[in-house]
Amino acid sequence: MSEANGYDKSKYGYIFNIQRYSVHDGPGIRTIVFLKGCPLKCQWCANPESQLLQPELAFNNNKCIGTKDCQYCFKVCAQGAIKEKENKIMVDREACNHCGECAEACPAKALTMYGNLKSVQEVLDMVEQDGNFYSRSGGGITLSGGEPILQSDFAIGLLKEAKRRRINTAIETCGYADWTKLEEVCQYVDTLLFDIKSMDAVKHKQYTGVSNDIILDNFKKLCEEFPGKSILVRTPVIPGFNDTEADILAIINFIKGNPNVKYELLAYHRLGEQKYSYIGKEYLLHGVTPLQEERILALKKLAKEKMQEV
Missing domain, CATH: 3.30.70.20 (Alpha-Beta Plaits)
Structure with a gap:
């Protein structure tokens, strides 16, 4: 392997899970490959084991x-x-x-x-086992994390090989990435799932550890450079952070006007809380209860109506 630290990053990378038969992370039935490493430390993160780049x-x-x-x-x-x-x-x-x-x-x-080190070949061989489901449903592979672009060489290697095998591609990103890397990754992606958590820079840094400046700037560039790319903006609705009508409307006003962009709200859950204790971390939202279903449905209705307005 050619890299100084022991492995070729274009052929090998760290992943922590491969989830089959997903219908929530891109079109059709998909296999989600979860890559290690994330520049954000979201207080509600359901995959805290994804944050560290190494195992x-x-x-x-x-x-x-x-x-x-x-x-x-x-x-x-x-x-x-x-x-x-x-x-x-x-x-x-x-x-x-x-x-x-x-x-x-x-x-x-x-x-x-x-987490463990896997090759592009190993991952795609596993993904391709469900090829019949992809062809019938329009599904394929989705790279998730963590933040896949943190391992951009490996992510590109996976996406290129998927394309070579005629597998539909998608990626989930927090948007906090070097633009040149994000731009290159997007050349091999059919669908982009892009998180925008808040338009409030102060709150964004308080709850995720980073400002939202790079994220919002990258979104603008994506819409300009890839006007035909299918982009789904997603917002996890977190109690006390971004659960008001004003929070959601601010995001909608920012993303509206791009015909290739759709919008989706995701309800907060605590399914990953136990994993924090396994890796010696504290779950900072302990005791925070998910919003009532009626409240989530009302916000989703608002988002749908506002996105349809000209």
Whole structure:
């Protein structure tokens, strides 16, 4: 492999999941390939294991056999990152280098790794297994994450190979990326799913860790450079962050006027909350309850009406 750090980024990349038979992330039945790494740290993120670019050690305390009966992880951890706590273990996150040795040694699978290195060939061979579903439904492959463009060489490699195999392509992006990389990726994408979370720069940085300037600028460039590209703008509606009519209307007023752009609201959920404890992180929206279904439906109705207005 030609890269100095050990692998060719155009042929290999870090992924943490491949989800088959999805009907929510692009047209038709799709296979979603989740890439590691994200420049945002959204407080509601359902995939916190996606944020770190490299593989990451996870620990499920409920599966741990206990230090009285098992100490395999202690024996293999050269960093001394495995500590004892009340007959179970704990992971010293500052000492851990995510090498994965302890996960391989753990008989109970209490220690596991989020993410592994895969080749373009390996991924597309798995994706192509569902080719019959794609041809019948108009589906294909969707790159998600994390932020796929953070691994732009690998993402382009996947998309090019998918195109060569005549597989429909889509990508989910937060929009926070170098424009030249986003532009190149889009040349191999049939459908672009683009997140716009808020037009308020202060709130955006408070809840995601970054400003929205680059995101909004990239969206404008996309509409100018790819006027025929199918773009679906999506907004996760988060209680206390962007759940008012004014929040949604501000986004609609920004994206309206582009005939190739559609808009969708996504309801907030807490399905990924437990994973935060597995990787030693705190879920900052703990206790925040999803909006009532009636409220979400009302906002969706508003969005549909306003997007149809000339």
